[in-house]
Amino acid sequence: MNPSRYLRQTSLIGFGAINQNKLLQAKVLVVGLGGLGVPVAQYLNAMGVGTIGIVENDVIALHNLQRQVLYAENEVGAPKLAVGLKKLQAQNTNTKFIPFNTYLTATNALEIIAQFDVVVDATDNFGTRYLINDACVILNKPFVYGALHGFEGQISVFNFKDGPTYRCLFPNPPKQDSIPDCNVNGILGVLPGIIGTLQALEVIKVITDIGEPLTGKLLLYDGLTQQTRNIQFKRQASFTKISQLKAAYETPDCVNDLDTITVEEFLRLKTPFDLWDVREPSEFKDFHLPNAINVPLGQLQNRLNELSTFNYTYLVCQSGKRSATAYQKIKAHKPNAKVINVSGGINHYLHHYGNS
Numbered sequence: 001m002n003p004s005r006y007l008r009q010t011s012l013i014g015f016g017a018i019n020q021n022k023l024l025q026a027k028v029l030v031v032g033l034g035g036l037g038v039p040v041a042q043y044l045n046a047m048g049v050g051t052i053g054i055v056e057n058d059v060i061a062l063h064n065l066q067r068q069v070l071y072a073e074n075e076v077g078a079p080k081l082a083v084g085l086k087k088l089q090a091q092n093t094n095t096k097f098i099p100f101n102t103y104l105t106a107t108n109a110l111e112i113i114a115q116f117d118v119v120v121d122a123t124d125n126f127g128t129r130y131l132i133n134d135a136c137v138i139l140n141k142p143f144v145y146g147a148l149h150g151f152e153g154q155i156s157v158f159n160f161k162d163g164p165t166y167r168c169l170f171p172n173p174p175k176q177d178s179i180p181d182c183n184v185n186g187i188l189g190v191l192p193g194i195i196g197t198l199q200a201l202e203v204i205k206v207i208t209d210i211g212e213p214l215t216g217k218l219l220l221y222d223g224l225t226q227q228t229r230n231i232q233f234k235r236q237a238s239f240t241k242i243s244q245l246k247a248a249y250e251t252p253d254c255v256n257d258l259d260t261i262t263v264e265e266f267l268r269l270k271t272p273f274d275l276w277d278v279r280e281p282s283e284f285k286d287f288h289l290p291n292a293i294n295v296p297l298g299q300l301q302n303r304l305n306e307l308s309t310f311n312y313t314y315l316v317c318q319s320g321k322r323s324a325t326a327y328q329k330i331k332a333h334k335p336n337a338k339v340i341n342v343s344g345g346i347n348h349y350l351h352h353y354g355n356s
Helices: 003-010 016-025 037-047 080-091 109-113 126-139 191-208 263-267 281-286 297-306 321-333 345-353
Strands: 027-031 051-055 096-100 118-121 143-149 152-158 217-222 227-232 273-277 312-316 339-342
Touching: 003 016, 016 191, 027 037, 037 051, 037 080, 037 191, 051 080, 080 096, 109 126, 118 126, 118 191, 126 143, 143 191, 152 191, 191 217, 263 345, 297 321, 312 321, 321 339
Parallel strands: 027 051, 027 118, 051 096, 118 143, 273 312, 312 339
Antiparallel strands: 143 152, 152 217, 217 227
């Protein structure tokens, strides 16, 4: 390794070669290579973290590009993990990457997380976040949290040096209807870069034990005013005694008890069916499958009477997340409804079959 690569860090008073070596020895897991995960991975990689694991199972969509700046237009439809790894490896050939081409689930979380020193939550759903927290409590691993909504972001460090856990701050997941969704509410493209970079800084502080990591503190960032605010919270003993993972975590990424069909199976259907596309009208206008009916997720409850009583209704969205949520909503109101989720969604279709 060329010693001049990290010269600006090793010559930094208060950091130096000792802490640079700590980065080299560190193993960090980044869960998600999207808006938050991209800047986290890029900066940790550039700064010399020796081993970086990445959990990702999505493909690149056109609407990702305004905030996920690692990807390019000609890569739409390609797997994020493969594209991201190639560019990260070119950025720093000294880094050891451990890819996990999967979603994090209750089945694999402990095995994956056990291999790393620090976990970065770069996801966009509550189920995976609670899963990360519970696994980290069981394994005694710190994790760095980041979240986005509109023009605002949050950062904190959980389970570090006997500090509070995520459940100490948010004991239980919110109801599905109250969860903010950037697919519906939108997100300003630069915001994930800001929050993700702050997450990367917290990782560096945890690894090297410099400064004051945000343990027991929730940093709130307002992009419209460029103001930050810290909310302090305490460790709750009852949330630090988790001994096993739940059988399932309510998250669109790993929905259980769900009737699902693959894109390939869907394309081979011969019997009559209805197809509901639950994306937003602008997404539907850009591209949709033949004969699809646009029923945006936010309008779903008011249009349940349109469900066919004869044909199966297949549900599709961009990646399979919103359609899984739609499935749950329909079943909650109409348990006998004949609905099936198309896993992988439009992203999978475009990646394997193009725009034809």
